[in-house]
Amino acid sequence: MSSIIPPPLQGNIRDLIRAPRLAFNAKKVWLLVPVVLTGWLIYTGALYAGYALSGVSIREVWDTFAFFPPLSRGLTSWGWVVVISGLVVALVLLLLGSTGIAKITAEQLRGDDFYPVRETWQFIRENATRIVLSPLLLILFFGMLIFGAWLISFFGRIPGIGPLLLALLTIPAYFYGMFTLLIGAVAGIALIFSPAVTVLTTGDTFDALFDYFWIGVYELGRLLIYLPYALLLGMGAALGLGAVSVLIFTLLGTIAVAVNGIPLLEMIAAARHYLPLEFLGQTVSSGGGFAAFVMGMGFIFTVTICVAYGWTTFIIATLLFFNGVYFRREGQHQLQWQWIDDEPEPVQPATSTAPDAPPPSS
Template sequence: MPNFYFDYRDIFRAPRLALSGKKLFIQTSGFVLGYLGYLFLTYTAYLFSEISISETWDSYGLFPLYDFVFNNWISWAIWGAGVVFMLVSWLLTNTCVAKVTYEQLKGDEFYSAKEAVRFLKKNWKTVLLSPLSILLMFIFLLACGLLIGLLGKIPVLGEIGFALFFGLPIFVVALFAVYIVFVLFNSLILAPAIVGTLPEDSFETIVQSFSTTWNQPWRFFLYTGILGVLAKVGSFIFGYFCFRAIQLTIWVCGIFMSDKLYNLIEGGLAYLPYNPSVTNYMTNLFAGISFGFQIPAPSEGVALNWSGEIAAFILGITFVLIGFVIFSYALAIISAGQAISFVIIYKKKEGENLLQRKTDEEDAEFVTETKKGKKLKLQSELAGGSE
């Protein structure tokens, strides 16, 4: 990409790069898939707590996101599996978006979502195993701490040994464990960008996660902070236009449909989660700033016939999907921005421009074209010799 500065100025490309049908489709599809898995497992968790689906629906609807009332560990485990499923879906989706962004930065505007999925099939293990390996390192250190605590119970020698070795190595190892937790959370953001731009194995991805956190912490956090602001502003602007588009549709169609349309809209709004604090945050530019738009609260007891109920349900699902697209745009800004961020940071750390590096696909394509060229040349020489 021309005029790539390899500094903070490039981060501001993220909202524009993320605002493409291809990236929004990838990010939204992954988010919807992850959320459906979470929704299914959460409802299953409530069933194991002897709470019926109808009761859960009446309490939470499509958004069982807070005030959990599970009464056994199995339900909590199932719910946790839903959270993990959504996290895995998010990581894999971010990798696809990062890959598309990286190819676009290199000048390939036609790198498709299908190619990104094909790339993910080859590298999904790296994306997931990297944070998992870091987590296992932390768990191992915790196990060592438990062992030290067990040895500390030995009379006389236990307390003296604990005191003698508290400074070194116990405190140093504990400090390293805290650092590992720090790197673990960073790797959840970094791993998709690393794999999308630098398709190496899990070990190299882990090394890059530690290296980035240790050698370029201020750049990483500065760029991530900028991306957070850009994601909020970008999704707010996108949401504002979506809101006005819906308003325009209601105004135009309501000229003839009048109360019928308004009742359908009210019925559809009932499927949205209405939490004033969350709604105000999402519909205002920033918290504490009264600049935004207001989604009307759904009314109770809207009278609809059976066809109206079906139409209201379809409208409700449509409203939810529109909200998911808006939220996915914010995620896409972060995903695309992290790919840009890692290209910059890698240049600062290693001195190599990743935008000039050939990928495995490009190398394979070059080899294929070379073989075809040699074959055609040989055929022409044979044809010339036979004449």
């Protein structure tokens, strides 16, 4: 039970500024860290498997990029299938973990600061189908529309009347493309807001689809403002924690190098090989032995914490945004503070309603 009642939510963009503070919570970040690590390892393993199927030297890729290999145009068709499969599994894990973050935050805003992680995972298991299926249906529908447009394009190959048929389909194709664009946008909305919708509403998959279309149609203006703001908050949170982490490692490294000298400096340089330095336009050759590998894993774990904090901030911002959407549509907040008291109220003794006895006679 929390005795500190936070200020009420306004249902507008001012609520989102609370996201970094609400995300700065060890329970939320630690819930997401293993999800991010597992998802990244699955995606990286799928990428290396795709390289192997495509005939690319895995040793050369590892020596240059380690755990952060880039996508390559040298992948064959089967290589792309493996990579996309790994990416889908990683995204599903991220959706489930993000729902856990949204659930803990919702219960915190309702007054329960000690909502257990065990019940969070139970909630995820009970709603896993709804979390994953609603975005998946929209993505599959979007893919079918793209495939349909590809088939219609073959009308142009009909001898004689093919170009005329395509010309007659100009206006219908325009509306078809507009509808396809709408479905694609709503599919993206579903991927982003599936955790918030699952936590704040009840119902089946089709009820969730209604919420996604509502956001895309009736809240489009606010979405175009709130979503970049949420992204900026998430990136700012991750970069801010990253800057603090760099400062900490710089201070500790300076002290350690002053004591241990050049060998430690060389090991730190070798450990940097396992970081995504290719993103910054530079690479460091592997080396340094097992100690450098262990230090590199420590660096990657620190980066994961920063990424998890940034993503937690973004998910909480989307939760607060959808709470405002629900408030404008239904007239009530789903994150209204509720006083939670674990101690039962004391039972008052029953009072007698019988008339007083008459005084004894003298």
